[in-house]
Amino acid sequence: MRWGFVFVTMIAALLFSILPVTAAELQAQPVWIAVNDELLTFPDAQPELRGGTTYVPVRFVAEAMQADLTWVPVTSLVTIYKDGRHITLDTANGILKTDLGEQHRVDLYTQDQRLMAPTRLMSESLGYQVSYIASGPISRIKDDSAKLTDEELAAKFKARIDKEKAKWEAEHPAQQPVPEAPKPDKVVYLTFDDGPNAYTEQILNTLKEQGVTATFFVLGPQIEQHKDLAKRMIDESYSVGLHGMTHDSKKIYRSPQTVVQEMEDCNKILTQATGFRTAIMRVPYGSKPWMPQNYRDATVNAGYHMWDWNVDSYDSKSSTRTADETYTEITNQVSGKKNAIVLLHDKKTTADALPKIIKWLKDNGYAFERIYGSTPPVNFWNDQR
Template sequence: MSKMKIAGLVFMASFLSISVFWVGVFPRWSIATQSIARLHDSPKVEEDLAPLPNSMAEVNETSEIDSKEDQLATSPNSAQLAQGKYPEESSLSQPDQSKLLTEKAPSQSEAINTRFEDSQSSDQKPESLSELSSGTSMQEPVHSNPKPNIIISGTKEDLSPTPLPGPPGTPIRPYYDEAGNPPTAPGLAMRQRKFQPENEKMAYLTFDDGPYPSTTPKILDILDKEKVRATFFNIGQQVELYPDLLKAVYEQDHVIGNHTYSHNMAEVYKGPENFLDDVRKAEEIIYQTIGIRPQIVRAPGGTVGHFNIDYFNTIDAAGYLMEDWNVDPGDTNPRLFSEDQLIRNVEEQIQGKTRVVILLHDLVGKNSTIDALPEIIELLRKQGFSFGVLGPDVLPIVFSGGLQN
């Protein structure tokens, strides 16, 4: 065989070998190239390129961890909800978002996140969970134990921020003035308030310590006959015993105030926090009974001799407004003043006053109070007084002695 033929055969063999190799390899190379390109364009590149587990145990462990991470990434925890915090959009990774879209309908917490993101786009960031839940079609509350708003007679009080405590040398100024300016004293930190205008002469009938079956219905009958509203400062323990009586007072359109749960001075005056705890306990019982949270509080025995600046600061910071009185007919006196004596005491003490808050008691055995009540109302009318009820938007009367301690 000549050299030319040998060279030709070698060339043909080489060409065929290269052709076979190219035809066999090219499809796999093309597929691999396209796959790599897709991986680099996909948000799941890190997940897809992760090494395979070596055992089924690793598969189960990995699945469990991924599930927990998905829950953490998509659902706010209880601490976040309690603080009014919600996860931002960036807290959800791209893989988790794709799973949410393809694997399940959005949960309640995710629906909240969606509304939160929508509000961000309109520059209206919600401040509380209640703002998000209002107006939605969700049947169950998002937060099972939200901090309730402080409400009296269904009206929310708009409170200003608590200021810094007064520095040493701050002059002592009596309790709130008509413009809502707070009292001042060294160390005192009470907020600005807004009070409604009043008639020229105002009288506020208040009844402490109830409700009681022997007195409350009789007082309600007199007030109904006279067409006069009053303010009842109720004790939590009494409300527990006679919830229907509290409902009767409220349904007759009288205002409900808080007179602590126990009325035990030895306990409530151990310190400001003890007092606050007792008030909150009574508030919860009242709320469970009639669905409101009174914001006005009367201290057992009054603030004089019991309150100091720490008490005022603590109660104000919790959103409550303290209420004392400036007319005391004396129906708490152990000697049990007669009907005529109670009326004379009121007549003497209202002289020269244009605003009177009258201390009376809805307490067992106060028959002279019940007998004198129609005459007291008639006396006040003859003196030109209109009748009103107390509330967080009404200028309070409070003894200023506690501001000096």
């Protein structure tokens, strides 16, 4: 392993000179990294906040986790192993692969010849939780062995962080004082079912214009008809989940195996169209009463995390449904929720209502997130698996 590291350091500079550097082009601000109750120290490349995401030198964070790391220079693949879990960073293509079979587009770049990767996705995919302590700011990677609360940790290291922050500010006089990123206490997940179809493009355009993310639960036959839209979803970093093949309750719910088979077939078509697999699914018509324990066991064993919703836009309730009715339904139901999972569909009135819906959510302080395989699932059975 040690010789591996030496080799790695020697060729790293060569390897990464060809990487895309989108994250590296954003202005960086300092951030501190803790693993459980300890604040890490980095010898050369420093962790940094870029565009709201914390990036860390991969090797040192892996060492602090006591994880094993291998790097195969020929294939540009870095794999991190921790307690039976693993992730692979495809540094040539900017892809993070999880052991759930998911692939995420991520910004991987080098700083002082060190590979930098997004902390949260990397750590959560290895089974850790990540909290963001705005007063530091500290990105804290933790598991069951963490003893301190976030507040206690911030207090313990306050003096050191203040000193280092003052030093950083002195070295970067041209930059504005760092505004503390407010921790989003209200999160919304926009989810679109039944596509891709003729209305998906308008939805994708709106999301892009508004700079917000979302999740699409797609049907296999629809992907086959609109491969370009499925590819666009992946290329523009939306999350894609499975919605099966037939959308027919008589067919899909015949047995636990038929549900699994529909998801597997849908995933296969997704992979053929985009090169990507997913580990999240949403069953047609919602999981209750259709997905009792033995059905859920089967999909969990197949590696899937099941999602329903807690806000129903009723955008498919009737053919006369208007964009304004969908907007009103959502704003009524989202109000007061800290974690809103909004069910929408790829259809014309929804696409037309979307700019107004997004504006309302932004005005009301919601941060937009997409669903990952590592996001704790929300479903009607409270099945957290």
